[in-house]
Amino acid sequence: MPIVYPHKIEMPCRDPGERRSTWDEVALGYTEEQAVAEARRCIQCQDPRCELGCPVNVPIREFVRCVALRDFEGAARAIRRKNLLPAICGRVCPVEHQCELHCVVLGKQEPVAIGRLERFVADWQRAHPSNGAVESVARRPGKVAIVGSGPAGLTAASDLAQLGYSVTVFEALHAIGGVLRYGIPEYRLPKAIVDEDVEQLERMGVEFQTNVIVGKTITIDQLLDEDGYDTVFLGTGAGCPMFMDVPGENLKGVYSANEFLTRVNLMHAYSFPAFDTPVRRPRKAAVIGAGDTAMDGVRAAIRLGAEEAHIVYRRSEQEKGARDEDYRRAAEEGAIFDWLTLPTRFLGDENGWVTGLECIRTELGEPDESGRRRPIPVPGSEFTMEADVVVIALGTNPNPLVPQATAGLETDAHGCVRADPETGATSREGVFAGGDIVTGAATVILAMGAGRKAAAAIHGYLTEKENEQAR
Amino acid sequence: MTTVIEKRDLTDITKLFVVSSPLVARNARPGQFVILRVTETGERVPISITDFDPVAGTITIVVQEVGRTSRLICALEEGDEILDFAGPLGLPVALPESGHAVLVGGGFGAGAVYPIACELRARGVVVSSIVGARTAELLILRELLEPASDHYHPCTDDGSLGYHGFVSGRLVELIDAGAGYTSCFAVGPMPMMRAVAEVTRPRGLATMVSLDPLMVDGTGMCGGCRVTVDGRTQFACVHGPFFDAHKVDYDQAVARSKTYVDEERLACELAGVGR
Numbered sequence: 196m197p198i199v200y201p202h203k204i205e206m207p208c209r210d211p212g213e214r215r216s217t218w219d220e221v222a223l224g225y226t227e228e229q230a231v232a233e234a235r236r237c238i239q240c241q242d243p244r245c246e247l248g249c250p251v252n253v254p255i256r257e258f259v260r261c262v263a264l265r266d267f268e269g270a271a272r273a274i275r276r277k278n279l280l281p282a283i284c285g286r287v288c289p290v291e292h293q294c295e296l297h298c299v300v301l302g303k304q305e306p307v308a309i310g311r312l313e314r315f316v317a318d319w320q321r322a323h324p325s326n327g328a329v330e331s332v333a334r335r336p337g338k339v340a341i342v343g344s345g346p347a348g349l350t351a352a353s354d355l356a357q358l359g360y361s362v363t364v365f366e367a368l369h370a371i372g373g374v375l376r377y378g379i380p381e382y383r384l385p386k387a388i389v390d391e392d393v394e395q396l397e398r399m400g401v402e403f404q405t406n407v408i409v410g411k412t413i414t415i416d417q418l419l420d421e422d423g424y425d426t427v428f429l430g431t432g433a434g435c436p437m438f439m440d441v442p443g444e445n446l447k448g449v450y451s452a453n454e455f456l457t458r459v460n461l462m463h464a465y466s467f468p469a470f471d472t473p474v475r476r477p478r479k480a481a482v483i484g485a486g487d488t489a490m491d492g493v494r495a496a497i498r499l500g501a502e503e504a505h506i507v508y509r510r511s512e513q514e515k516g517a518r519d520e521d522y523r524r525a526a527e528e529g530a531i532f533d534w535l536t537l538p539t540r541f542l543g544d545e546n547g548w549v550t551g552l553e554c555i556r557t558e559l560g561e562p563d564e565s566g567r568r569r570p571i572p573v574p575g576s577e578f579t580m581e582a583d584v585v586v587i588a589l590g591t592n593p594n595p596l597v598p599q600a601t602a603g604l605e606t607d608a609h610g611c612v613r614a615d616p617e618t619g620a621t622s623r624e625g626v627f628a629g630g631d632i633v634t635g636a637a638t639v640i641l642a643m644g645a646g647r648k649a650a651a652a653i654h655g656y657l658t659e660k661e662n663e664q665a666r
Numbered sequence: 667m668t669t670v671i672e673k674r675d676l677t678d679i680t681k682l683f684v685v686s687s688p689l690v691a692r693n694a695r696p697g698q699f700v701i702l703r704v705t706e707t708g709e710r711v712p713i714s715i716t717d718f719d720p721v722a723g724t725i726t727i728v729v730q731e732v733g734r735t736s737r738l739i740c741a742l743e744e745g746d747e748i749l750d751f752a753g754p755l756g757l758p759v760a761l762p763e764s765g766h767a768v769l770v771g772g773g774f775g776a777g778a779v780y781p782i783a784c785e786l787r788a789r790g791v792v793v794s795s796i797v798g799a800r801t802a803e804l805l806i807l808r809e810l811l812e813p814a815s816d817h818y819h820p821c822t823d824d825g826s827l828g829y830h831g832f833v834s835g836r837l838v839e840l841i842d843a844g845a846g847y848t849s850c851f852a853v854g855p856m857p858m859m860r861a862v863a864e865v866t867r868p869r870g871l872a873t874m875v876s877l878d879p880l881m882v883d884g885t886g887m888c889g890g891c892r893v894t895v896d897g898r899t900q901f902a903c904v905h906g907p908f909f910d911a912h913k914v915d916y917d918q919a920v921a922r923s924k925t926y927v928d929e930e931r932l933a934c935e936l937a938g939v940g941r
């Protein structure tokens with residue numbers, strides 16, 4: 196009987212002081228010994244509820260058992276059956292709200308560190324690539340256009356390519372990956388990992404076309420009616436940043452999180468002038484919001500040299516949306532948290548640069564529609580806060596480019612494309628959708644889950660079409 | 667793959683490129699723009715579309731050397747490939763079906779009014795073009811714009827060709843002489859567009875201007891290109907680039923366009939070029 200430790204085995208990390216000045220990955224991953232020891236904490240229960248908490252149903256019990264038995268190859272095979280992007284998911288999944296939330300040991304002790312183990316296995320596989328070439332699959336008739344190369348699009352592309360369809364992925368930007376490329380910083384998700392996964396898909400025969408803005412460069416109707424695609428999957432994401440609509444929001448130095456992070460991640464502004472795209476280097480940064488993107492923003496600000504980097508959030512620590520791990524790391528790196536603080540205007544100088552924020556303290560009242568307690572401003576608690584860079588990380592709306600350019604594609608009041616949650620089918624025949632364009636801003640793994648369901652539905656649709664033609 | 671198939675020197679610092687890009691040419695409309703990136707470490711920059719030919723699969727752009735990236739673009743030669751060329755972006759400009767339109771182009775803005783002139787003429791709208799430059803040899807695209815216009819009015823700051831003065835001055839003269847314009851479209855440097863707006867506002871002439879703020883993605887994702895129009899924040903990349911000239915907050919647009927002047931100066935110094 197192995198000794199069972201009540202806590203997860205800690206994952207080695209770079210020292211917080213060192214992190215403040217490097218974009219290299221923070222978490223260093225388990226060693227083989229650490230991974231085996233952590234895997235042995237799993238009790239291999241009869242009814243692995245953790246798997247129900249996984250949007251893509253990774254066979255968690257099986258892969259963890261393989262790790263415990265040092266069969267890392269077997270663990271990798273088990274994961275790959277359900278998840279082709281495990282190195283990414285092992286880093287960015289909010290596991291405490293998904294698989295680990297359902298771990299049966301939770302309550303008595305910390306759950307098994309499923310996320311860290313998935314990452315270990317994926318990295319082990321990357322370091323030990325199997326010598327076999329990609330298995331060639333029998334080609335099927337059927338041409339699929341995937342719009343957007345984020346997690347939803349890459350997952351759908353992968354599943355459909357494995358089924359033998361010819362798949363083309365259209366990406367508006369010059370690099371593949373969507374939010375994995377422009378949104379999530381290098382220190383949390385090294386871009387080399389995204390590159391490797393994309394190369395893997397290319398080897399499977401997926402064609403990638405960058406610089407194609409579907410809805411502008413080419414429309415859905417043209418793809419279907421003129422260019423010979425049989426079906427389209429829309430995974431265009433929730434790309435439109437929300438602003439606060441308060442005075443001073445268009446001062447210089449006020450960024451949406453999307454702009455700030457895109458400059459940093461996609462355009463490498465932290466390497467300016469070696470790269471041509473600049474970003475304002477903060478002295479005092481204020482990041483508004485407390486979700487994952489806000490943590491990315493505040494930690495990027497610290498790495499850009501901010502002496503002070505604040506999270507400003509109108510609710511309390513309890514209501515924050517960020518993953519525990521990223522929140523903890525931001526705190527370790529010196530982020531300052533101003534809870535119960537609502538910015539009401541941005542202040543600027545005579546040249547139009549932001550110089551600070553006017554804020555008011557809040558207290559929490561009854562829960563609102565989101566289920567979180569509503570912040571109520573406290574009269575007389577106004578104060579100002581200095582900031583030369585402000586990053587607004589309050590969430591995003593669905594990107595309207597495709598819905599605007601596509602007749603017959605229904606959207607809801609929020610601009611989300613209406614799609615069947617089980618199949619991704621939209622109001623337009625042959626057009627499927629999934630990920631943030633359907634749900635509004637959510638997580639990488641939920642988008643992957645939606646991409647997978649849609650791929651299965653597209654397979655069904657194309658099979659039926661084929662049978663009809665044969666009749 | 668986007669290849670430069672023709673390059674013309676319009677002035678020492680202004681170049682015209684015809685590039686092969688069937689994909690962008692397929693759906694391009696007047697008023698739209700493209701985003702270019704020419705090196706692996708380069709910026710993404712928006713450039714107005716000057717001409718498009720869906721049959722030949724070509725896009726024409728006019729680029730003026732103003733900073734590091736525009737110099738890199740202007741250094742491209744025939745046969746060179748453009749690393750990234752994405753578009754058409756932005757909304758096509760809303761154009762009238764009748765009446766008499768006056769198009770005002772300042773400097774390289776002449777390139778952006780040309781496709782509007784062509785489309786208006788095709789619709790049967792009478793087209794007057796007022797085009798300005800500092801001096802005669804800097805006045806570009808006369809060979810395209812004059813034949814595309816019913817009336818062509820060149821202006822130079824030094825009086826070396828046509829009207830002696832700014833385009834806005836010529837516009838005042840023509841309107842007050844009873845030209846009978848029913849719509850106005852102006853493209854050029856911000857002070858010029860603002861001056862045009864101040865001419866047409868009291869005279870009640872509906873005017874659209876094309877704003878070209880700093881952009882990153884050009885697809886509505888970053889909001890870096892936001893401008894205030896009629897008191898509301900708009901993204902120039904997806905709501906524009908054309909906006910009602912009488913409702914634009916020009917002070918803010920000018921301030922925001924100067925966000926990275928220090929960085930631009932540094933980049934030019936490092937590249938060994940003056941600004």
